[in-house]
Amino acid sequence: ATTVLRADYTAPAFWIDTVDLSFDLDPVKSRVLNKMTLCRNPDVPVQALRLVGEELNLARVLVNGQGATFKMDGNHLVLENLPEGSDPIALEIFTTCNPSKNTALSGLYVSNDSFFTQCEAEGFRRITYFLDRPDVMASYTVTLRADKAKYPVLLSNGNLVDSGDLEDGRHFAKWVDPHKKPCYLFALVAGQLVAREQRITSRAGTDHLLQVYVRPGDLDKTEHAMNSLMASVAWDEARFNLPLDLERFMIVATSDFNMGAMENKGLNIFNTKYVLANQATATDVDYANIESVVGHEYFHNWTGNRITCRDWFQLSLKEGLTVFRDQEFSQDLCADASARAVKRIEDVRVLRTAQFPEDAGPMAHPVRPDSYIEINNFYTVTIYEKGAEVVRMMQTLTSRKGFEQGMKLYFERFDGQAVTCDDFAQSIADANLGSALAQHLPQFKRWYSQAGTPRVAARGEFDAAAQTYTLHFSQSCAPTPGQAEKAPFVIPVSIGLLGAASGNALPLALQDGSVAGADSHLLVLTQATQSITFVNVAEAPVPSILRGFSAPVVLDYDYSDAELLTLLANDPDPFNRWEAGQRLALQSAIHSIAAHADSTGVNGLNDAYIAAMREVLRHPTLDAAFKELVLTLPSETYIAEQLDVVDPQRIHSVREGMRLQLATALQADWEWAYATHKDNGAYRPDPLSSGRRALAGMALSYLCLAATASGDPVWPGKVLQRFKDAGNMTDRFNALQALVGSGHALAAPALASFHAMFKDEALVLDKWFALQAGTSDRGGQVLPAVRQLLSHPDFNIRNPNRARSVIFSYCSGNPGGFHRADAAGYVFWSERVMELDAINPQVAARLARAMDRWKKLAEPYRSAAREALVRVAAKADLSNDVREVVDRALA
Ligand code: B3K
Ligand code: ZN
Numbered sequence: 001a002t003t004v005l006r007a008d009y010t011a012p013a014f015w016i017d018t019v020d021l022s023f024d025l026d027p028v029k030s031r032v033l034n035k036m037t038l039c040r041n042p043d044v045p046v047q048a049l050r051l052v053g054e055e056l057n058l059a060r061v062l063v064n065g066q067g068a069t070f071k072m073d074g075n076h077l078v079l080e081n082l083p084e085g086s087d088p089i090a091l092e093i094f095t096t097c098n099p100s101k102n103t104a105l106s107g108l109y110v111s112n113d114s115f116f117t118q119c120e121a122e123g124f125r126r127i128t129y130f131l132d133r134p135d136v137m138a139s140y141t142v143t144l145r146a147d148k149a150k151y152p153v154l155l156s157n158g159n160l161v162d163s164g165d166l167e168d169g170r171h172f173a174k175w176v177d178p179h180k181k182p183c184y185l186f187a188l189v190a191g192q193l194v195a196r197e198q199r200i201t202s203r204a205g206t207d208h209l210l211q212v213y214v215r216p217g218d219l220d221k222t223e224h225a226m227n228s229l230m231a232s233v234a235w236d237e238a239r240f241n242l243p244l245d246l247e248r249f250m251i252v253a254t255s256d257f258n259m260g261a262m263e264n265k266g267l268n269i270f271n272t273k274y275v276l277a278n279q280a281t282a283t284d285v286d287y288a289n290i291e292s293v294v295g296h297e298y299f300h301n302w303t304g305n306r307i308t309c310r311d312w313f314q315l316s317l318k319e320g321l322t323v324f325r326d327q328e329f330s331q332d333l334c335a336d337a338s339a340r341a342v343k344r345i346e347d348v349r350v351l352r353t354a355q356f357p358e359d360a361g362p363m364a365h366p367v368r369p370d371s372y373i374e375i376n377n378f379y380t381v382t383i384y385e386k387g388a389e390v391v392r393m394m395q396t397l398t399s400r401k402g403f404e405q406g407m408k409l410y411f412e413r414f415d416g417q418a419v420t421c422d423d424f425a426q427s428i429a430d431a432n433l434g435s436a437l438a439q440h441l442p443q444f445k446r447w448y449s450q451a452g453t454p455r456v457a458a459r460g461e462f463d464a465a466a467q468t469y470t471l472h473f474s475q476s477c478a479p480t481p482g483q484a485e486k487a488p489f490v491i492p493v494s495i496g497l498l499g500a501a502s503g504n505a506l507p508l509a510l511q512d513g514s515v516a517g518a519d520s521h522l523l524v525l526t527q528a529t530q531s532i533t534f535v536n537v538a539e540a541p542v543p544s545i546l547r548g549f550s551a552p553v554v555l556d557y558d559y560s561d562a563e564l565l566t567l568l569a570n571d572p573d574p575f576n577r578w579e580a581g582q583r584l585a586l587q588s589a590i591h592s593i594a595a596h597a598d599s600t601g602v603n604g605l606n607d608a609y610i611a612a613m614r615e616v617l618r619h620p621t622l623d624a625a626f627k628e629l630v631l632t633l634p635s636e637t638y639i640a641e642q643l644d645v646v647d648p649q650r651i652h653s654v655r656e657g658m659r660l661q662l663a664t665a666l667q668a669d670w671e672w673a674y675a676t677h678k679d680n681g682a683y684r685p686d687p688l689s690s691g692r693r694a695l696a697g698m699a700l701s702y703l704c705l706a707a708t709a710s711g712d713p714v715w716p717g718k719v720l721q722r723f724k725d726a727g728n729m730t731d732r733f734n735a736l737q738a739l740v741g742s743g744h745a746l747a748a749p750a751l752a753s754f755h756a757m758f759k760d761e762a763l764v765l766d767k768w769f770a771l772q773a774g775t776s777d778r779g780g781q782v783l784p785a786v787r788q789l790l791s792h793p794d795f796n797i798r799n800p801n802r803a804r805s806v807i808f809s810y811c812s813g814n815p816g817g818f819h820r821a822d823a824a825g826y827v828f829w830s831e832r833v834m835e836l837d838a839i840n841p842q843v844a845a846r847l848a849r850a851m852d853r854w855k856k857l858a859e860p861y862r863s864a865a866r867e868a869l870v871r872v873a874a875k876a877d878l879s880n881d882v883r884e885v886v887d888r889a890l891a
Contacts, residue, residue, distance in 0.1 A: 320387020
């Protein structure tokens with residue numbers, strides 16, 4: 001395994017202008033003829049051509065039509081004596097490969113008797129020898145030949161220019177992509193598929209064909225994906241003036257896929273999980289995920305495909321920006337400010353529960369990394385979600401309009417090119433001269449180069465006589481692997497003030513006479529310590545800091561419970577209103593964990609908190625979705641991140657105790673909430689009605705929990721009835737979850753009946769597996785159940801969705817069940833990492849990350865976790881993927 005360094009980038013020695021690929025598709029022996037025209041890059045000294053290939057059988061190499069001498073150097077096919085000069089060189093390479101043996105699902109593979117490809121990041125080299133790097137952009141012509149009965153649909157990028165029958169029951173299709181692209185955006189699909197079609201006319205008047213391809217029988221689950229695609233096309237044109245640049249845009253769903261979806265030019269390939277939905281099989285969360293993933297892949301058409309990355313270190317150039325765009329898309333589809341705030345809170349929750357731990361752990365890396373061993377390990381929440389926050393800060397520092405102008409300049413400068421994160425940031429700044437971004441650009445770019453989550457500590461000082469209020473800020477960032485010292489970041493901090501007694505928003509004015517206007521002010525921190533003074537502050541204020549989560553930092557402010565209750569009741573900023581509730585719950589949890597570490601007294605929540613939650617739940621104007629977020633306690637993972645030493649069992653029992661307290665103390669309120677939110681009329685997955693279902697589902701869980709604890713049979717019986725009568729999957733699954741989550745005896749028959757109902761629906765079975773593997777542990781019952789699930793006839797470790805639904809739901813999604821004092825969870829983890837690694841290294845390496853935070857664990861967990869890591873690391877033939885993760889964890 002070699003380490004690739006960002007600093008080592010050099011331009012390619014050759015450019016590839018055109019690629020003409022012919023495939024004779026066969027599951028065990030597919031033949032690939034690759035005819036390319038290349039030319040030397042005049043900016044680089046004359047040198048040999050080195051093409052990379054993996055898992056290929058090489059049959060023939062021709063240069064300008066003649067047999068050529070070449071040598072093999074590891075994975076490289078080396079041609080030393082190519083003609084010099086600037087004439088194009090015709091190169092022809094004939095190889096074969098075995099798609100049916102490709103369990104890694106990278107390159108050309110077979111799933112359910114159909115062919116699919118996945119080339120990002122480095123899968124194209126498993127299809128043919130090539131310059132497999134994103135800065136080599138070529139024009140592609142692709143001819144597919146296959147058995148017509150078995151593979152009636154033959155798809156590739158671009159436009160279909162020819163098709164017809166061949167001998168022996170075979171047929172062909174020829175596709176030409178009008179746009180140059182890097183090879184990681186190549187795709188082909190062949191199989192028995194059917195399509196939902198939609199013709200659209202753009203604002204500019206051009207006509208396009210949209211298609212969603214699925215297996216026969218799944219067409220009734222494609223309406224939402226198609227609607228999401230149409231909405232995406234319209235949004236990108238309206239918000240950023242970016243139209244669809246293809247006559248035809250295709251989405252194809254496959255049930256075997258390593259991640260969510262892939263933005264191949266004109267031919268997006270999706271995990272079925274992010275395409276298929278109808279009300280009987282998909283939950284509201286599934287609907288929302290489909291909308292954002294369809295949007296995300298579509299938005300890549302400009303941010304990623306038209307302008308791509310110079311090298312893989314620039315990955316966030318396309319991923320951070322495209323996540324930002326899909327977040328904005330989903331927010332813009334919301335009907336009101338409250339729904340937008342709910343979306344923002346959900347996004348921040350992902351960042352803080354997944355990315356903050358990554359930034360504090362052994363795999364911490366900058367948004368633009370400096371090195372990697374296996375690039376597939378760097379498709380991370382840092383590159384994606386933190387990268388999106390960095391782009392969001394650029395918008396905050398330039399305004400929405402200013403950011404749109406920056407995007408325009410970015411496309412004017414770089415359309416059709418492979419560029420860097422610097423190129424992007426420079427464009428946004430240059431279009432906004434005079435903005436805080438342009439003023440501090442070099443310092444702002446530390447967000448790209450420094451890893452770790454900055455902490456901002458704030459302290460307030462009120463001078464009642466002078467009517468001034470000063471906020472003192474200081475920022476710091478802990479060391480991360482390879483980066484001991486951090487220089488200050490540019491941190492936009494949105495601030496408001498509330499009257500401590502009145503709860504009213506206080507009008508803001510600054511000492512220098514400038515009026516901040518409205519009730520929020522954006523302070524841009526650039527120094528290690530900095531202060532701001534507000535004048536004419538008529539009453540003692542409570543500060544509302546980091547409104548809307550204006551920067552991806554941890555804010556330390558020593559709020560009293562009373563101050564937090566004021567914010568929870570009054571903050572006009574919905575994000576900070578929610579945050580106040582989270583801080584209150586967190587303070588109680590941390591207090592209980594520390595105070596009674598040796599007892600079982602876990603009465604963590606005080607009366608004021610309970611009363612405040614009742615107020616929120618019964619509030620006459622707040623949205624149900626927002627209420628549900630406020631009433632959701634911080635997760636075990638998030639609580640663990642706030643502690644220096646983590647006892648996962650202690651956290652689990654304290655949090656479960658808090659849940660039972662909320663269930664019991666608010667029982668009458670939950671009954672009211674359920675009664676008033678359970679009926680939503682005809683199913684529609686919009687934010688308003690999904691919020692009502694979420695709150696009703698939460699009420700049901702708490703009612704079932706309280707009743708199970710007290711032995712009252714009434715609510716569990718009602719929940720079972722709800723499970724049977726439900727008109728949609730959201731309500732049905734919420735009821736099932738309520739029974740399983742409370743450990744009630746009715747859970748077992750409900751699970752059995754759910755399985756019988758949906759035995760032919762793979763995505764629903766994934767939920768069935770995940771629910772059981774992720775459920776709350778009561779005395780260690782989860783691990784034996786998980787082991788049982790592995791031998792269930794419907795379990796198949798080769799299918800990534802199924803593997804994730806059982807193994808990841810347990811190892812990564814169920815800390816209380818996974819961290820066992822007897823170390824059996826870790827043994828299970830090490831067995832599965834090694835088993836998966838032999839099948840699919842990318843999936844195995846993801847699972848390996850479940851142990852990232854082992855160094856924070858208390859004994860006996862810590863030693864046992866280390867032992868499990870050492871056991872995996874000792875295996876001789878590990879993939880680079882898993883090797884990099886476990887070595888870094890042990891470093
Ligand atoms: N760009 C792909 C991810 C590819 C992952 C390769 N290991 C999907 C996306 O981000 O849209
Ligand atoms: Zn992406």
